[in-house]
Amino acid sequence: MGAGHRHQLYRPGTTPVHRLPAQCKLLAVFAFAIVVVATPREAFWAFGLYAVMLAATAAAARVPFSFVARRMVIEIPFVLFAVFIPIIGLGERVTVLGLSLSAEALWAAWNILAKATLGVIASILLAATTEPRMILLGAQRLRLPSLLVQIAMFMLRYMDVIMDEMRRMRVARESRGFEARNLRHIPVIARSAGALFIRSYERGERVHLAMLSRGYSGSMPIVHDMSASARQWLTAGALPLTALAVMGMSLL
Amino acid sequence: MKSLEVSQLAYAYPDGTQALFGVDLSIGRGERVALLGPNGAGKTTLVMHLNGILTPGHGTVHVAGVPVVRDRLKEVRQRVGLVFQDPDDQLFMPTVRDDVAFGPANMGVRGEELERVVKEALDRVGMLEAIDRPPHHLSFGQRRRVAVATVLAMEPEILVLDEPSSNLDPAARRELAEILRSLEVTVLMVTHDLPYALELCERSLILSGGVIAADGPTRELLADDGLLAAHRLELPYGFAIPAPPAGGRG
Numbered sequence: 001m002g003a004g005h006r007h008q009l010y011r012p013g014t015t016p017v018h019r020l021p022a023q024c025k026l027l028a029v030f031a032f033a034i035v036v037v038a039t040p041r042e043a044f045w046a047f048g049l050y051a052v053m054l055a056a057t058a059a060a061a062r063v064p065f066s067f068v069a070r071r072m073v074i075e076i077p078f079v080l081f082a083v084f085i086p087i088i089g090l091g092e093r094v095t096v097l098g099l100s101l102s103a104e105a106l107w108a109a110w111n112i113l114a115k116a117t118l119g120v121i122a123s124i125l126l127a128a129t130t131e132p133r134m135i136l137l138g139a140q141r142l143r144l145p146s147l148l149v150q151i152a153m154f155m156l157r158y159m160d161v162i163m164d165e166m167r168r169m170r171v172a173r174e175s176r177g178f179e180a181r182n183l184r185h186i187p188v189i190a191r192s193a194g195a196l197f198i199r200s201y202e203r204g205e206r207v208h209l210a211m212l213s214r215g216y217s218g219s220m221p222i223v224h225d226m227s228a229s230a231r232q233w234l235t236a237g238a239l240p241l242t243a244l245a246v247m248g249m250s251l252l
Numbered sequence: 253m254k255s256l257e258v259s260q261l262a263y264a265y266p267d268g269t270q271a272l273f274g275v276d277l278s279i280g281r282g283e284r285v286a287l288l289g290p291n292g293a294g295k296t297t298l299v300m301h302l303n304g305i306l307t308p309g310h311g312t313v314h315v316a317g318v319p320v321v322r323d324r325l326k327e328v329r330q331r332v333g334l335v336f337q338d339p340d341d342q343l344f345m346p347t348v349r350d351d352v353a354f355g356p357a358n359m360g361v362r363g364e365e366l367e368r369v370v371k372e373a374l375d376r377v378g379m380l381e382a383i384d385r386p387p388h389h390l391s392f393g394q395r396r397r398v399a400v401a402t403v404l405a406m407e408p409e410i411l412v413l414d415e416p417s418s419n420l421d422p423a424a425r426r427e428l429a430e431i432l433r434s435l436e437v438t439v440l441m442v443t444h445d446l447p448y449a450l451e452l453c454e455r456s457l458i459l460s461g462g463v464i465a466a467d468g469p470t471r472e473l474l475a476d477d478g479l480l481a482a483h484r485l486e487l488p489y490g491f492a493i494p495a496p497p498a499g500g501r502g
Contacts, residue, residue, distance in 0.1 A: 132346075133346040133347070133350075153345075153346065154344065156346055157344055157345065157346055157386075157387070157388070158340075158344075160388045161340050161388060203340070203341060206336065206338070206341040207341050207344050209300075209305055209336075209341075210334075210336055210341050210342045210344065211344065211354075212305060212329070213303050213305065213329055213332075213334040213403075214329065214354055214355035214358060214402065214403070214406065215326060215329050215330065215355055215358030215359055215406075216354075216358060217326075217358065220354075221353075221354065221357030221358050222357075223350065223353045223357045223362070223366060
């Protein structure tokens with residue numbers, strides 16, 4: 001059934017990084033990303049230090065390099081974008097390997113690439129060490145509106161159910177000799193999507209009934225102890241605070 | 253006091269379709285009763301009245317003496333444990349533990365007491381070892397058993413099961429029957445699986461055309477071919493009602 005979807009991002013473990021409360025890690029990653037973005041792009045060494053800090057975090061969490069690297073494919077569209085900027089950019093030109101490139105755009109590309117990569121790695125580490133539902137509960141703890149958290153929770157729970165339903169509909173189509181090959185087949189796919197939407201919507205209503213039947217009154221009961229000690233906050237804060245110090249030096 | 257008392261219950265859907273035309277039934281504490289009826293007889297509509305999801309157009313419903321009315325819904329929903337047909341509708345939390353905890357937590361149970369209630373409910377359906385697993389990784393039969401645990405955790409007065417045997421393979425069906433038989437709780441089982449009703453319930457009601465058309469010992473109702481045929485019910489091919497077991501409950 002839905003097996004195999006889960007844990008694509010999460011890597012179970014019991015390291016100190018895994019054990020930190022989700023809200024601490026969320027805030028730490030967020031703060032780290034802001035510091036990285038605020039760092040002047042000319043400070044190459046600062047970005048190098050940030051990368052070293054992330055490597056240290058990954059080592060502490062026992063997340064291997066290959067695990068992170070494979071999940072970084074999500075960044076490819078940004079990389080492509082960054083590669084194209086210098087070619088189409090305007091202004092002063094420099095020649096690199098026989099290509100005439102815009103100097104200003106080269107800086108912009110580097111800026112995007114370096115900062116996005118650091119941000120993506122930090123997020124991958126967060127996801128690798130925190131169960132998805134704990135990330136959501138952490139976000140709730142950080143005052144993300146409970147309704148949004150609930151919606152995301154249901155997405156997490158029903159993703160596989162809906163994927164299964166989609167697969168069954170595809171099998172049903174193909175069993176009757178249909179295979180989407182060209183644009184003329186789009187209406188069929190669109191109708192399937194519509195049917196899937198209606199089925200999911202009806203399921204939503206049934207789930208709501210099931211929730212009401214067990215005393216749901218608008219908010220999810222919080223059954224997990226999500227409290228974090230000052231020490232845990234400090235541990236999680238080590239990453240963004242060190243980054244802040246590095247940024248401070250780069251501004252001097 | 254009766255676990256469930258329904259009197260003169262009538263209901264029409266907002267589009268005007270009348271589904272129930274004055275249903276009367278009462279179920280004593282500790283009874284296991286099957287509610288039989290063909291598709292479209294109003295079984296699900298009746299079930300939705302038992303915990304106040306639908307409000308009667310006419311008539312009343314009492315659960316353990318508590319009237320099902322808007323101001324008392326919280327009490328009523330604690331007392332009526334509804335197990336839906338599709339366990340994917342019932343199990344909406346990311347893990348089995350969270351799901352079983354949902355009901356009692358809504359009732360204000362917290363901490364160690366909550367953990368105890370959750371474990372006990374899972375133990376009663378033999379699913380304790382699945383406590384940390386996500387529901388979608390369980391087999392269909394296991395999911396249905398967890399669904400039963402989610403309502404047992406609320407310590408209900410009456411367990412209402414909607415088509416409990418549907419989509420179960422024979423082994424899962426037998427396991428569920430054993431679990432249901434072991435529970436010391438009033439059960440109302442909505443089904444058109446007649447052998448299952450015979451196996452588990454001494455008494456049956458036939459809901460047909462929005463009224464209770466028959467009420468009596470399951471064995472007698474199922475032996476009456478004319479009655480079954482009149483209400484679009486049929487025993488499976490080759491099924492003969494076995495002789496009653498000596499001295500036990502049916």
